[in-house]
Amino acid sequence: MGNADLRDLAVIEEVSFDDLSGVVAVDAHNWLYRYLTTTVKFTDSRAYTTAEGEEVANLIGVVQGLPKFFEHDLTPVFVFDGAVTDLKSDEVERRRAQRERYEEDLAEARETGDEVAIARLDSRTQRLTDTIVETTRGLLERLDVPVVDAPAEGEAQAAHMARHGGADYAGSEDYDTLLFGAPLTLRQLTSSGDPELMDFEATLADLxxxxxxxxxxxxxxxxxxxxxxxxxxxxxxxxxxxxxxxxxxxxxxxxxxxxxxxxxxxxxxxPAVTDVEVDTDVDPDFDAARRYVTETWEVDAGEVERGFERIEEALVQTGLDRWS
Missing domain, CATH: 1.10.150.20 (5' to 3' exonuclease, C-terminal subdomain)
Incomplete structure (x- = not known):
């Protein structure tokens, strides 16, 4: 839900990446949407639009976002939403209607040539299409990054994994993981700087x-x-x-x-959740991943190469550390 009111109640502290390690069960839709909108806002659309006109800005976002985990000794497990509960249908409809209003405003801005409004509204009209979800999963598969399919809410599954030993943390920018009982949630994983740590038991004790x-x-x-x-x-x-x-x-x-x-x-x-066993020994096929992004989906190589290099460098260093 992203209930901002919980911000006023939760025990949250900024922590250093240097003090973190382990597995993060990431609410995939939440994480991906933030990188999608950021990429669209700051990247020329020609860099992520195929000859057929399909936009896959998500692939740039994924490659640019993954290094933050591996460079800080964290292994992400991306948890994708399953079925949407009927109780959430009103919220889904509200967001759809809001996006349609933004799309109307965007069309008007393009007609008038208002570049400032276009840049602002472009990111607000983004949604996680089937193509975006499928191509994200395709890239994660080639990078050997674990994926879990939740029966329903991704945040509920991430919290369940953190609570029952499948992960050390849940990862989400929203606050629902607190209500789902995740002992520790890492926030601000899509922002610059160090993350925030939201503590479930400390919150209950404080309140x-x-x-x-x-x-x-x-x-x-x-x-x-x-x-x-x-x-x-x-x-x-x-x-x-x-x-x-x-x-x-x-x-x-x-x-x-x-x-x-x-x-x-x-x-x-x-909540509807499932017990899963996840192999967190990541062994990417970087050549296949690069081809998938730059050849299959025609993304500008210049937008992703440094991200691939950072992931590779981080995993090589991690391997060296294990043997030292």
């Missing part, structure tokens, strides 16, 4: 809440699955849950109501 109560707070504030209660912000929600004990008591005593609250609660506390 003096249980996991269930934290989810209740989120429901009161609003999630991707429901509108929040008007006038109830994060601090008020915490106070209400502490005072009354749980969501149902808050509803009863304050006269509030959230449609489908029981199902929403279960989506966070008992």
């Amino acid at each position: 003096e809440l249980t996991w269930e109560q934290l989810v209740d707070v989120a429901i009161l504030c609003g999630t991707d699955f429901n509108e929040g209660i008007s006038g109830v912000g994060p601090k008020t929600a915490v106070d209400l849950v502490r005072e009354h004990g749980d969501l149902w008591a808050v509803f009863e005593r304050e006269g509030y109501h959230v449609e489908g609250a029981d199902r929403i609660r279960d989506l966070f506390l008992d």
